[in-house]
Amino acid sequence: LSESKFSRLFYYNPVGILIVRVDTLEVAESNPAAEEIFEVESKTLKLKKLSGLGLELKNMTLEEFIKKMEEEGSVPELDATIHLDMQHVKVCRLSAVSIELNRALNIIVSISDVTRQEQLREALDRKQKVETIGILAGGIAHDFNNILAVILGHIGLAKLRIKDPHSRVPIEKAEAACLRAREMTGNLLSFSRGGKPVLGVCTIKPILVDFAMQAVSQSSTACLFDISRDVWAVRADQTQLGQVVSNLVGNASQAMDKAGIVEIRARNRDFSGMGVHRRPAGISGKVLPPGRYVEICIKDHGPGIPDKIRKQIFDPFFTTKQKGTGLGLSIVYSVIENHEGIIDIESSIGEGTSFVLYLPAAVDALESENSGEYGLKTASRRVLLMDDDQAVREAASGLLETLGFSVVEADDGYEAVVRYRDALVNGHVFDFCLLDQIVPNGMSGSECAKEILTLDPEAVLFLCSGYSDDPIFSEYREAGFRALIKKPYTLEELKSTLGNHLVS
Structure with missing residues (x-):
């Protein structure tokens, strides 16, 4: 040579x-x-x-x-x-x-x-672990949420019939336990495809403030907010984003032994037209696509995270806490990934840790949604309720009748279409329909909606389910539904949702 x-x-x-x-x-x-x-x-x-x-x-x-x-x-x-x-x-x-x-x-x-390749490999390993848990979670979520829907429904009915405050205490405790069980199911669903976010346009400030304050309510931790006045809205599932904020702020508080200051910052970041090396990359190594984002930073002043475990903290079931489940940060990671965002971490031993999130901004405009200015007028209103589970139908019918509606039941989409067609012929039109999405061996809620809208383009439809990986759950408006009602729900939640979308 x-x-x-x-x-x-x-x-x-x-x-x-x-x-x-x-x-x-x-x-x-x-x-x-x-x-x-x-x-x-x-x-x-x-x-x-x-x-x-x-x-x-x-x-x-x-x-x-x-x-x-x-x-x-x-x-x-x-x-x-x-x-x-x-x-x-x-x-x-x-x-x-x-x-x-x-x-x-x-x-x-x-x-x-090979730093980049190693980051991608670790991200793939993490994703496979999350998907494995998701398969297990998704397999039981639908049935479990149906059971909770029955319990919560009958608890709601019992609360209405018992006027003595002392006698209501055990029932209210049972309801609180069901709501905790619902929250646990939601945590597991965040791993699965059934935890796919139902995206809407969300104002970021109330989500950060409300969920952060709730996360530190039982501690001596204070939250210091620095939220830009003109911060953009984000395209997000409000419930899941709130869960992310709650988990991160809760972890920050625990890192400081529940006494200290958690700094929470939000600002606009515009990466439109920027090259790949100028756009941030998250813990997974994925570089943000060009566009506008909201950057959220949650910082504690705790002991920091050692280098040797920093790459493991987002793995399912990894925890350094004696009573920890190891699911909190895994849920955060999964939710942010499902929102097409990224998460990064900055930590110094003895100085603290910052979690930095980037979420796609909704710069155009906030969606105009009715916010309950129309009261829930129920007199002589007829409702078509479709659900394949008889126990769920009975509980939901009881709640709707308690609210003053007249309910007609159907156990699958085919029967619901027939009942709607007969009602049109006889001049007894339904004021709205509540349709379950998942119907094993039958017509689903979205298929049923398509048939009903063919019969009556002005039909008022609500989609309901406890779990599905169907894209309809993030695109329900495009399919003709007014709103998505997630099972299990309480009487108050059902009344609020209907009141927000039914015109008096």
Whole structure:
């Protein structure tokens, strides 16, 4: 190999190359790729000892590496890390071979920066773990939420019939327990495709303030808000985003032994037209697409997160708490991913930790939704209720009748279409329909809605279910539904939703 060819291979090689003197173990030469990896100029690398480059070999000490070179003349590819400073670590793969240059024995060390590939691999592993839990969660969620719907429905009816406040206490405690069970189901569904967000346009300030204050209500922690006055709205599922805020603020409070200040910041970030290197990348290594985003930062002043566990904290069931479930940050990660956003983490030992979220902004305009200015007028209103579960139908019918509606039941979409058609023929039109989405071995709620809207384009429809990975749940308005009612629901929640969407 001629000197000119070697020179070209050295300088234009995309792999970082160091030429190290065997006698002194100092760097004699480095190519531009190596300078980029170590983020220093060639003159800074020159004459630095191999031990002073921040290299840490996996499964081998530097002394063992040198000994292997002396005995065998080469070291096959091995994993290593480069510690550029306390916060900045690169993952690389390294190999070496002895070679005689200018009548002196040297070591050629080849280094490839695989930090990005490792981030993507870890993100894929994390995603597979989350999906596995999601499959388990989704398998039971529909039936479990139906059971809770029956219990909550009958509790609501019992509360109305018992006037004595003392006698209502056990019932209200049972209702509170059901609502906690509903929250647990929601946590598990955040892992699954059935936890796909129902996107709407959300004003960010009330979500941050309300859920953060709720998360620290049982502690001595204070929240310090810095929310830009002109901060954009975001496209998000308000319930899931609130869960993210609650989990992160709750963790921040616990990191400070429930006494301290949690800083919560929100501001606009416009990455439109920016190149890939100027846009942020999250813990998964995914770079944000160009566009407008809202940046949310939640910072504590706790002990910080050690480097050795920083990559694990988003894994399902990983926890450092004695009574922790290890699901909180996994839920946060899954929700943000499902919202087409990213999450990153900055932490310094002894100084605290910041979680930084980026969510797509809804710059155009807030959706105009009725907010209950129309009262819930129920006199002589007829309702078509479709659900395949008889117990759920009975509970829902009881709630609707308590609100003053006249209810006609159907156990699947086919029967609901027939009943709606008969009502049109006989002149007894239904004022609205409440349709369950999942009907095993029958017509689903969305299919039923399509048939009903063909019969009556002015039909008022509500979609209801406890779980589904059907896209209809994030696009229910496009399918002709007024609103989505998630099972299980309380009497108050049902009344509120109907009151927001039914005109007196």
